[in-house]
Amino acid sequence: MNDRVIYRAIDGVAQRRLCELIEVAEAFRSGVSLPTGWQCTPIYEGRNMLYRLQYGSEPAYVLKCFGRVSLPRRIYYSYLGVSKAKRSYLHALQLDFLSGATARPLGYAEQRDTWGLLGRSYYASAWVDATEYDIHAHARGLTAPMGFVESLGRFIANLHIAGIVHRDLSPGNVLYRRDERGEYQFYLVDVNRMAFRSRPLSLAEAAKNLSRLASNRSFLVALATVYARERGWEQLTTTSALLEAYERFWLARLPKMAARYARRVYGIGLVDFARRYLGYLSRRTIATLLAKGSRRRGILEADAERFYLEYLSYEDISHTLRRRYGYSYRLLRPHQSQSTQSGLS
Structure with missing residues (x-):
């Protein structure tokens, strides 16, 4: 099954350069010699890859290589939606026209198989010094x-x-x-x-x-x-609205990031962490229903704080949860200090 590559660029010259950029990046990824005069420097390499490419002393470019996605998403991007590379290009054109607030777009390319299914896709733009900061x-x-x-x-x-x-x-x-x-x-x-x-x-x-x-x-x-x-706008009203949205975002993000942290540092699976986290939530909630200063409330609050320090504090980078419940501030990452056995495990 032969793949074909579809190119779209701001003009013919840009399209030829886009072809060259993709060729150089793929050569770099494959570990073969680059075409004479070309330099390729990886900026980020993960599921998606980002490279700085330059020929001799000519202006440099940035090429983003989008990795393959799951089959359902490939079908969606191929027949119903728009690929990330194409969206990047179209949005950059509009953004550059309206505000100049992005690097000048060069073009995009999509690799498709005989059935039109999307494989890899690429987006290229000019390099600006800000790219590193x-x-x-x-x-x-x-x-x-x-x-x-x-x-x-x-x-x-x-x-x-x-x-x-x-x-x-x-x-x-x-x-x-x-x-x-x-x-x-x-x-x-x-x-x-x-x-x-x-x-x-x-x-x-x-x-x-x-x-x-x-x-x-x-x-x-x-x-x-x-x-x-x-x-x-009125300053206090604006600040209050931004802080409220800020806290909602970071609190919603915290369980997901804490689960990743627990798996990476302690080897705890998602189901096990979910059980522990639900236990933390229940104890935290029950504590608020008990009389302040009561022994039972104190025990539940201490358990909740131990769980926070062990599993949540490192990912609570905005300190939103710590401030809301008055938890201690931990200077060391939890796995750098002596591990404690939480009463919620």
């Missing part, structure tokens, strides 16, 4: 450069005013650099999940979109202050 460190509350939060708040507010929504607005998908005047320039990546609306975002929509951008409460409050001013 996402906002993870600052979003975690580490010291941000002077003027950074101010500039980021204006950037996101302008996107929302224009109706532009990145559906995965996480720290790793916002890159930045400083230009020759020292001003911040921001770029959105992983743009296959975007929405372009004909109206500005409401407060509820904006809060939900911003909820995963920060894992540090103080950073989010500072960002909300700037954002509210740019939108002409």
Whole structure:
């Protein structure tokens, strides 16, 4: 069964370059010699792969290689939906036209078999210096450069005013650099999940979109202050809405990430962890129904805190659960300190 590759690019020159980029990346993946003059540097290698490619001293490019997905999803993307590579390209074109807030798109390619089923797909864009600098460190509350939060708040507010929504607005998908005047320039990546609306975002929509951008409460409050001013909204109302959405997101995320942590560190399977986690929830709930200061309530709260410190604290990176229930702050990762036997196991 012979595969064919479909190419779409901004022009004929770009399409030829796209073909070359894919050829070089596949040669690199296969461990064979690269075509003369080409350099290929992996940025990320997982189910999807990201490479920086450059020919001689010419401008560099970024190529994202989307891996194969499950058969049901292949069927969906092939006949009903749009591939991630194609969405990335179309969204980048629109985003670049509206705001210039992404690397200049080059094109995309899809590998399909005789029956039209999607295999690998590729999206290519220009390389910008910002590609190496996402906002993870600052979003975690580490010291941000002077003027950074101010500039980021204006950037996101302008996107929302224009109706532009990145559906995965996480720290790793916002890159930045400083230009020759020292001003911040921001770029959105992983743009296959975007929405372009004909109206500005409401407060509820904006809060939900911003909820995963920060894992540090103080950073989010500072960002909300700037954002509210740019939108002409009341600061306390805006900050309150953003913090509420922020806590909902991180609390909803916590069980899934804690289950992965328990499997990775302690070898606990999903079913076993679910049983322990439900036990934690029940003891936490029962404790709130008992009289404050009672011996039974104290025992249940201590059990709940031991479970939190053992299994949840490392993934509670926003400290939302710790603050809500007054749990102790653990400086070491749970598996770095002496393991305790939780009463909930």
